[in-house]
Amino acid sequence: MERVYNFSAGPGVLPLAVLEQARDEMVVYKDSGMSVMEMSHRSKPYMAIIAQAESLLRELLAIPDNYAVLLLQGGASLQFSMLPMNLLTHPTQQSVDYILTGSWAEKAYGEAKKQCGDVRVAASSKAVNYSRIPTQAELTLNPQAAYLHITSNNTIFGTEYYYTPDSGGVPLVADISSNVLSRPMEISDYALLYAGAQKNLGPSGVTVVIVRKDLLGRRTDLPNMLDYKVHADNDSMFNTPPTYAIYILGLVLQWTKNQGGVAAMEQRNIRKAAKLYAAIDRSSYYQCPTEAISRSRMNVPFTLADPSQDATFLAEAKKAGLVTLAGHRSVGGMRASLYNAMPEEGVDALVTFMAEFERRHG
Numbered sequence: 001m002e003r004v005y006n007f008s009a010g011p012g013v014l015p016l017a018v019l020e021q022a023r024d025e026m027v028v029y030k031d032s033g034m035s036v037m038e039m040s041h042r043s044k045p046y047m048a049i050i051a052q053a054e055s056l057l058r059e060l061l062a063i064p065d066n067y068a069v070l071l072l073q074g075g076a077s078l079q080f081s082m083l084p085m086n087l088l089t090h091p092t093q094q095s096v097d098y099i100l101t102g103s104w105a106e107k108a109y110g111e112a113k114k115q116c117g118d119v120r121v122a123a124s125s126k127a128v129n130y131s132r133i134p135t136q137a138e139l140t141l142n143p144q145a146a147y148l149h150i151t152s153n154n155t156i157f158g159t160e161y162y163y164t165p166d167s168g169g170v171p172l173v174a175d176i177s178s179n180v181l182s183r184p185m186e187i188s189d190y191a192l193l194y195a196g197a198q199k200n201l202g203p204s205g206v207t208v209v210i211v212r213k214d215l216l217g218r219r220t221d222l223p224n225m226l227d228y229k230v231h232a233d234n235d236s237m238f239n240t241p242p243t244y245a246i247y248i249l250g251l252v253l254q255w256t257k258n259q260g261g262v263a264a265m266e267q268r269n270i271r272k273a274a275k276l277y278a279a280i281d282r283s284s285y286y287q288c289p290t291e292a293i294s295r296s297r298m299n300v301p302f303t304l305a306d307p308s309q310d311a312t313f314l315a316e317a318k319k320a321g322l323v324t325l326a327g328h329r330s331v332g333g334m335r336a337s338l339y340n341a342m343p344e345e346g347v348d349a350l351v352t353f354m355a356e357f358e359r360r361h362g
């Protein structure tokens with residue numbers, strides 16, 4: 001069977017070149033005589049793999065030296081809890097701020113409430129079904145907050161920040177799971193950033209945390225596995241790391257660099273998203289539920305004028321080799337995720353299919 005264009009929100013499409021390289025190296029990696037999966041994480045070839053992955057990530061995101069890069073497990077979801085655990089020194093007496101822009105932001109907020117006595121909502125777009133990102137003027141920030149948490153791209157609702165909130169000196173924390181590496185970002189604006197890998201970074205199973213080193217070690221009572229400092233002190237090797245996922249992460253990062261890095265990715269992502277939004281906007285058959293200036297380049301939700309045709313749309317799209325286009329149940333309709341590894345031809349094929357579908361069914 002031919003490969004399809006996979007518009008999944010995550011785990012999402014990976015670069016074909018990465019999959020082919022992984023295939024070629026699957027049984028015997030370089031001169032090691034074994035698969036990466038079979039290697040001790042402390043072996044020389046593996047130490048080189050993990051060091052290279054971290055170094056590429058630092059280079060691509062221009063991560064300053066005063067930030068630690070941790071390669072952890074547990075997904076972005078574990079970070080919802082590890083974050084307040086590690087950053088708060090007196091959890092029952094401190095306050096934190098959250099901006100609620102979608103389901104993942106809500107989940108992060110919910111987990112924080114279990115760790116912290118006072119979790120405030122600095123802004124929320126719930127009233128408009130998370131169809132927009134609140135502006136700076138809409139934020140009610142607590143200058144005493146231990147941190148302000150944002151979700152830089154809302155995977156389910158298809159919105160993205162195009163400004164960095166001014167937190168007024170309060171440490172800024174971002175869940176960047178679904179737009180990391182899609183465009184340049186100023187790491188030093190943030191105290192901490194985290195991302196599950198399974199969109200622009202690689203396969204599921206590894207989670208990247210980028211944390212300013214002065215924030216490490218605030219608590220001494222945490223279980224080792226939940227303590228950023230323990231992982232930082234051990235170069236993400238406190239226990240067995242997700243070795244194969246980190247190997248693929250390294251290949252994806254090398255591929256990203258070969259494409260011209262995040263600046264080149266951004267240009268390509270702008271073009272891809274613009275093509276799809278233009279196709280939606282010029283038709284009265286398709287609608288996009290998000291506010292124009294908040295529209296995500298990574299996840300594009302859209303609905304059909306007649307929702308009873310959703311199943312037909314999905315079935316015909318699948319026949320055309322365009323898969324995983326069903327929207328999340330909280331939004332309905334369709335969602336096309338256009339991660340870095342989605343080629344422009346995939347977007348072109350989707351746009352052509354949509355026009356044909358409208359002609360036949362609209």
Ligand SMILES: Cc1ncc(COP(=O)(O)O)c(C=O)c1O
Nearest residue numbers: 010075076077104155177178196
């Ligand atoms: C923005 C965002 N945050 C968090 C998560 C949860 O990630 P994980 O499944 O790695 O825990 C996701 C998953 O899609 C996401 O899109």
